[in-house]
Amino acid sequence: MSVADRVLEHKAADATAAECVAFVGDNQTHSVVDSVLREYFAEPLLKDGGPNQAIEFLSASVPPSVLIVDVSEATSPQTAMLSLRAATPEITKIIGIGSVNDIAVYREIVESGATDYLVKPVTEKALVSALNRTEESNEPVVPEVAQEEKARIAVIGSRGGVGASTLAVNLAWILAEERKHKTTLVDLDLEFGTVALSLDIEPTRGLREALENPARVDGLFISSATAKLTPNFAIMATEENLTSEINYNPNAVDALFEALGRTNDAIVIDVPRAAYAVRRRVFEVATEILLVTELSLCGLRDSLRLLAGIREVAPETPVRIIANRALNTKQAMELRDFQRALEHKVDLLLPDEPKVFNASANTGKPLAQSHAKAKVCKVIRKLARDIKLPEPQEKKPAKGKKKAAKKKGLFGLFRKG
Numbered sequence: 001m002s003v004a005d006r007v008l009e010h011k012a013a014d015a016t017a018a019e020c021v022a023f024v025g026d027n028q029t030h031s032v033v034d035s036v037l038r039e040y041f042a043e044p045l046l047k048d049g050g051p052n053q054a055i056e057f058l059s060a061s062v063p064p065s066v067l068i069v070d071v072s073e074a075t076s077p078q079t080a081m082l083s084l085r086a087a088t089p090e091i092t093k094i095i096g097i098g099s100v101n102d103i104a105v106y107r108e109i110v111e112s113g114a115t116d117y118l119v120k121p122v123t124e125k126a127l128v129s130a131l132n133r134t135e136e137s138n139e140p141v142v143p144e145v146a147q148e149e150k151a152r153i154a155v156i157g158s159r160g161g162v163g164a165s166t167l168a169v170n171l172a173w174i175l176a177e178e179r180k181h182k183t184t185l186v187d188l189d190l191e192f193g194t195v196a197l198s199l200d201i202e203p204t205r206g207l208r209e210a211l212e213n214p215a216r217v218d219g220l221f222i223s224s225a226t227a228k229l230t231p232n233f234a235i236m237a238t239e240e241n242l243t244s245e246i247n248y249n250p251n252a253v254d255a256l257f258e259a260l261g262r263t264n265d266a267i268v269i270d271v272p273r274a275a276y277a278v279r280r281r282v283f284e285v286a287t288e289i290l291l292v293t294e295l296s297l298c299g300l301r302d303s304l305r306l307l308a309g310i311r312e313v314a315p316e317t318p319v320r321i322i323a324n325r326a327l328n329t330k331q332a333m334e335l336r337d338f339q340r341a342l343e344h345k346v347d348l349l350l351p352d353e354p355k356v357f358n359a360s361a362n363t364g365k366p367l368a369q370s371h372a373k374a375k376v377c378k379v380i381r382k383l384a385r386d387i388k389l390p391e392p393q394e395k396k397p398a399k400g401k402k403k404a405a406k407k408k409g410l411f412g413l414f415r416k417g
Contacts, residue, residue, distance in 0.1 A: 018043060018044065018045040018061075018062075018064045019041045019042065019043070019044065019064060019065050019066065020037055020040070020041045020044045020045070020064055020065065020066040020067075020068065021044070021045045021046075021047070021054075021057065021061075021064040021066075021067055021068070022037060022044065022045070022046045022047070022067075022068035022069070023047050023048070023049040023050055023051075023053050023054045023057070023068070023069050023070060024046070024047075024048070024049075024068070024070045024097065025048065025049065025050050025070045025072065025073055026070075026120075028120075028121055028122075029070060029097060029120060029121070029122050030046065030048070032121075032122050032123065032124055032127060033046060033068060033122070033127065034046050035124060036124050036127045036128055036131070040128070040131055041066075045064070049070075050069065050070050050071060050072075050073050050074060050080075051069055051071055051074050051080035051081075051083060051084055054067065054069045054084060054087075055083060055084065055087050058084075058087045058088060059087070063087075063088045063089055063092045064092060065091070065092065065093065066092070066093050066094075066095065066131065066134055067084065067088060067092055067093070067094045067095070068094075068095045068097065069084060069094065069095075069096060069097065070097045070098070071096050071097065071098050071109075072097065072098045072099040072100075072120060077096065077098050077100070077105065077109055078105075078108045078109055078112050079112075081094070081096055081109050081112035081113055081114050082112045082113065084113065085112060085113025085114075093115040093134035094113060094114045094115055095114065095115060095116045095117070095118065095127075095130050095131075095134070096109050096114045096116070096117045096118070097117075097118050097119075097120065097122055098117060098118075098119060098120065099119065099120045100119070101119040101205070103206060103209060103216060103221060103224060105117070106220065106224050107220050107221075110220055110223075111220075115130070115133060115134050116130040116133055116134070116223075117224075118130055123202065125201070125202060126202070129227065129228055132228065133223075133228070150261045150264065150265060150266070150267070150287075151175075151265065151266040151267070151287050151288065151387055151388070151389055152257055152261075152266075152267050152269065152285060152286045152287045152288075153171070153266065153267070153268045153269065153286065153287065153288050153289075153290065153387065154269045154271050154282050154283060154286040154288070154289045154290065155167055155168040155171070155268065155269065155270055155271060155289075155290045155292065156271040156272075156273065156279075156289070156290070156291055156292070156306065157273070157291075157292045157293070158291065158292065158293035158294070158299050158302040158303040158306055159293070159294070159298060159299060159302050160273075162292050162293055162294045162299065162324050163292055163324040163325070163350065164270065164271075164290075164292040165187070165193070165194050165195060165198065165270050166198070166357075166367070167290065167292055167322065167324070167350070167380065168185060168187075168195070168268050168269075168270040169185065169195060169198055169199065169270075169366050169367075170366050170367050170368045170377065170380050171268055171290075171380055171383060171384055172184075172185035172233065172266070172268040173233060173366040173368050173369060174368050174377075174380060174381055174384040175265075175266050175268070175384055175387070175389070176230065176232040176233035176266075177230060177232060177233060177368075177369070178368075178381070178384070179384060179385075179389070180232060181232065181264075181265035181266050181389050182232050182263060182264045182265045182266070183232060183233055183234070183264060183265065183266040183267070183268060184226065184233075184234040184235070184236060184260050184264050184266075184267050184268070185233070185234070185235050185236070185237075185268045185269075185270070186207075186236045186237075186256070186260075186267060186268070186269045186270065187207075187235075187236065187237035187238075187270045188211075188269060188270060188271055188272055188275070188278060188282070189270065189272035189274075190207060190208055190211070190238050190239075190240045190246055191239075191240050191242060191246070192272075193237055193238070193239070193270065193272070195235060195237040195270055196227075196235065196237035196238075196239065198364075199229065199235060199364060199365070199366070200363075200364025200365070201227050201229070201235060201237075202227070203237055203238045203239035204225050204226060204227050204235065204236055204237060204238055205224070205225060205238065206221060206224055206225030206238075207225055207236050207237070207238040208238055208240055208246060209221075209225075210225060210252055210255070210256050211246070211248050211249060211252045211253075211256070211278065212246070212247050212248065212249055212252065213249070213252070214249055214251045214252035214254070214255035214256070215255075217252070217255040217256055217259050218259060219259065219262065221259070222259050222260060222263075234264075246275075248275050248277055248278045250277045250278055250280070250281040251281075252278075253278060253281040253282055253285060254281070254285065257285060265389050266387070266389060269282055269286070271283075273306075280309075280313050283309075283310050283313050283314045283317065284313055284314050284317075286314065286317055287317070287318075288317065288318050288319075288320070288387065289310055289314070289317055289318070289319045289320070290319075290320050290322055290383075291303060291306055291307065291310070291319060291320070291321050291322065292322045292324055293321065293322070293323060293324070294323065294324055294325055295323050295325075295332065295333045295334075295335060295338050296332040296333060297332055297333065299338075300333065300338055300341055300342060303321065303342055304341075304342060307319065307321075307342070307344060319344075320347040320348060320383075321342065321344055321345065321346045321347050321348075322346070322347060322348040322349075322350060322383075323335070323338070323346045323348070323349050323350065324350045324352075325350065325351075325352035335349075348379060348382075348383055349379070350376050350379055350380075351375045351376055351379065353374055353375060353376055356371050356374045356376070359371065368380065368381075
């Protein structure tokens, strides 16, 4: 066989339509991409190289449904993405991989035609999320919910450890997965928040920038700063270092909620007790405030202080007092004494189930998912039913869509078995 014949044979083999083709330039990215694509696609094609090799491949091949290209070595990643976009039909979804971690670069690459952009070192979770987003981009746009119907639910604890974050996580999960409402859970404790850890996800990037520079917040920013656990459930939770002051801008709360409200029915906010300016603005724009406490003297004192602050800045906003571990007979105060001193009804009592919480702690899943029949979950479901939201719209799955790979968290790390 002549050299020309071998070249033609090679091109003919490559011309077979592949569902996903990836070009990567380093061993670490190659290993991650290979691991994910083998689980996600039937016959993925993984090659060494970057945008030049990808364009050369496309000139002699049928364009794939998904194209993953490492643009980190390109002189201009944005120009490289424009060339890739020009070489592929619109139905091909392109995921760029690069080394520059900057929201401006992310915007430029997406505006140049990419569906998503991942920053090295790429993780399996990040790539799975990006692949899921390529499927979502094929789905019909769901009409936005009228602004007045959006729920903005602020959850705050009277003290640390009373279970406010646990309530926020499980309430958001139930609204999203059981009531079928598009829901985003936002952890505003940028330094010590526990939402990302409890859900076994990597902290997202960009929330600090959103709260310091509200002018940067738009749809692309929200997409890059959000981790999507399911089609209905998304998370914004970061983990900032402790070596610099965070300069919260209260106006950022409005910009953030406005952007999230375009695509969500409900926004659940885990509110820290620090950062007064942001806490105040969250209370002002919330449609409902959940104050979580324990039936103790310290819980009473701090509930009184928080309740007074809420009444001062948001006197018309409904406030529910939720007592956690309320059915524990060793509580320091009786319920009737607590309510009398607080001058406010305790609206909800969460039962104390230490065995259930301990069993669920290391699963990386909401309690409402891992122990759905627990008594505390039944109480939170009642709370979720009381929150006014529009009726969810059913979406029909697109024809011929391949089932997405099962997502596995840090507790599972893509184990095959």
